[in-house]
Amino acid sequence: MRRIKILEYISLDGIIQAPGGPGEDTDGGFAHGGWSAPFDDPAMDDAIGAAHGTGFDLLLGRRTYDIWAGYWPNAGDSPMADSLNNATKFVATHRRESLSWGPAEALGADIVAGIRRIKAQAGPDLVVWGSSSVTPVLLEHGLADEVLLIVVPVLLGTGKRFFADGTPPCTLKLVRTRTGASGVLVNTYEPAGPLRTGAF
Template identity: 45%
Template sequence: MRKIIAATFISLDSVMQAPGGPDEDPTGGFKYGGWVFPHSDEETGKTLFELFEKPFDLLLGRKTYEIFAAYWPYIDNDNPIANKFNSVTKYVATRGDAELKWNKSRSLGEDVVAAIKELKAGEGPDLLIQGSGDFIQTLLRHGLIDEYRLVIFPLVLGAGKKLFAGGAVPCAMKLLRSITSPTGVIFATYQPDGPVKTGSFVGPDPSEEEIERRKRLE
């Protein structure tokens, strides 16, 4: 069985839009494209490359596919990430019928959820999501993401497409690994860990004032 891994750059407030440059995705009037660049250093680059060391195929939404297809095929294959991305299979969630010209690209078809479930149940390398903020909401909604490899940057963007947005379903998370770069970037790996557990610091005999406060909230 194959895992689906969301490897995502996010701000402290979960924004994932246009990390790579100002022209990447300015939709919605997003003004901060390229917010990753000022935090890049040798340690960050080394840790990022570890994401791509094990075999994987790419799982992409249409918009991210178009960004990647206009960039990575034109980068020298001496670049290790370009070499990986150009050689692996790209599974693309797209509602259109436009030709997917990038090498080894395949449409997930009309029923994306069914196609992904079939891929997960089959043989092959793990499926690595890059970007694809809109598509990720579908995967979240259906509980299809097995692991989150979050690269968390020390800034707040306030607005923009968020990782945990309309498709997010409440669940607990288990931290598997975390490290911090000299520029304050946190690399944290999580996996879903069942339902959210709750409790209370209030004793079994609340005050009359507390009881009245609760009534006002009903």
């Protein structure tokens, strides 16, 4: 069985939209694309490399797939570009005929069933980047095995959120943390069951 790892750049106020560059994702008039770039840090790079491991496939929402399909095939020769281009992309989409950045496969009409099927197969870990419509589904149905949050010390105010309305209540266990010289925090969590409440 494969493990599913969610990786996200996230601002202090929970925004995950367009961390990589201006124009990456302007949905909703978002004008702050590239907000993570000034905080690039060896701690962040090391954590991303470790999370990807020696081989992986991708699990992506349609919007993230389209953004990456327009960038990575033309990104030049690098280990990251090669690994992303060669990975199989499993995509939540209604347009399976337009998955030109391959190898790629649509999850099907029932996204949860599609993810369960792929997770049950033998193969490398599945890495999820961005894909704000897919991550709540993974958490709701207990399909995520690891959540790596690269916390960037900025406040953005608006944009697509990782913890959006409708994210299911749950508990996450912090298993690793690292602080970069730029102020970035790299926190790795594992799902730890339903939300627990109490009183002081």
